[in-house]
Amino acid sequence: MASNDEIKPFKIDISKDQLDFLKSKLDLSTFPDGILPDDDDWSQGPPLPTMRRLVDHWRNDFDWQTAQAKLNKIPQFTTSIDVEGFGALNVHFLHVNKGAKNAIPLVMIHGWPGTFYEMTKILSYLTDGKNDEPKFEVVVPSLIGYGFSDGAKKPGFSCVKQGEMCHKLMLKLGFNEYVAQGGDWGMVIAHVMANVYYPQHLKAVHINNSDMYEPPSLFKNPLYWLQNQLRGPYTPAEKAGIERTQKFLGQGLGYNKMHSHRPQTIGYSIQDSPSGLLAWILDKLHDWTDDYPWTDDEVLTWVSIFWFSTSGPTASFRLYYESQRMPMEDKLKYIAWAKCPMGISHFPKDINVSPLLWARPMGNFVFERAHDAGGHFAAWEKPQVLASDLKEMFKRGGPVYGAVSGRDGS
Secondary structure, eight states: OOOTTTEEEOOOOOOHHHHHHHHHHHHTOOOOOOOOSSTTOOBTBSOHHHHHHHHHHHHHTOOHHHHHHHHTTSOEEEEEEEETTTEEEEEEEEEESTTOTTOEEEEEEOOSSOOGGGGTTTHHHHHOOGGGOOOEEEEEEOOTTSTTSOOOSSSOOOHHHHHHHHHHHHHHTTOSSEEEEESTHHHHHHHHHHHHSTTTTEEEEEESOOOOOSOOOTTTOHHHHHHHHHTOSOOHHHHHHHHHHHHHHHHSOHHHHHHHHOHHHHHHHHHHOHHHHHHHHHHHHHHTSSSOOOOHHHHHHHHHHHHTOTTOTHHHHHHHHHHHTOOHHHHHHHHSOEEEEEEEEEOTBSSOOOOGGGGGGGEEEEEEEEOSSOBSOHHHHSHHHHHHHHHHHHSTTSTTTTOBTTBOOO
16 A cells, blocks of 8 residues: 555535635526427427526525535545656545455446546445445546546546556555446546556456447457347347437437537536536436436536536546547557456446447457446446446356455455
8 A cells, every 4th residue: 555645535625715606607697598398308408497497506505515525424535646648647536445355446437427426326335245245445536637636737638548547546556456347438448448457457347338339340340240140139128229329329429529529619618607517417417317316416516526626627528539539559459359357237228228249349248237227327326236237247156256366355
């Protein structure tokens, strides 16, 4: 374990001046017209009545101090991580079940529009070790440019660099061997890490979505193409998933294009307008979940973390831009088939709900599980279900039992 002066306890402490500034910005909010006949019609984005209610609650009733106090009950830390080409960056992270005997070291990696907050509901399920199930020692970094980690100080900080940061953090915490889990960008970053740090350090990966939107190709993946041909007709659930995926690709990818090509342009609006930031994120929280019953306080805590983040909300967009433009040698670290043992959990209201078999060209899948409910933010929507899948994967008799030397989760 690194010395205490290198790894510092952290408490979120948003000042009164920051809170007053946010309120002053909310006081100036203006709204577009509402021309849709149904007040709950999300076809053009968050409905006007919903936005008016949330902005009013944020301005007048939402208690950030209560939300902050709740978050501060979770052990949090910061430390400096040197990323090649970018120097030392201050990284914020959660570290739960620290030092638990035989617990499996697990780094959980969020995506956009997630933050470390997305992972907070799953922590108790991963650390309880009930009924002889494996337990985990969980590390949740705030990615560079997110939450209370630094932003990159120059261009080029791609998903490969995020993976380097996560890996070096685990080494600094004393974990020469560890496992990883992620969804959204976390899935991408974990896949990169599987190709770079396996088998010496990273021993297994679990993801809760894939980025394989098409069936395996005869020329690129003949074995998986043959499996797909022989498997028989798609089930009704798989057909519904393919339809949802195609709808996302055709109608829901605008945010990705903007982040990938003009993050600074949208950044001026998001950085200046808390109501604009709320709408930008709320659109995804609604569309990418399986009728999850969001409370106003949950939404506003989620969005406030972006507003109060160390580098501001625009910094989170740049991961799209930089990862689109990374050099080929780095792209190969992602697109290559991973030898590392992998698991995947499939949720029907995710943004990519392609059949599980379509994901197999990503790597060496030893665990696959399809669920009948849940969406993109699995750790938040279905924490017990996702935790159960991880325990199934790592339990005695599971496909990666004992992957980390001396730590079987018992």
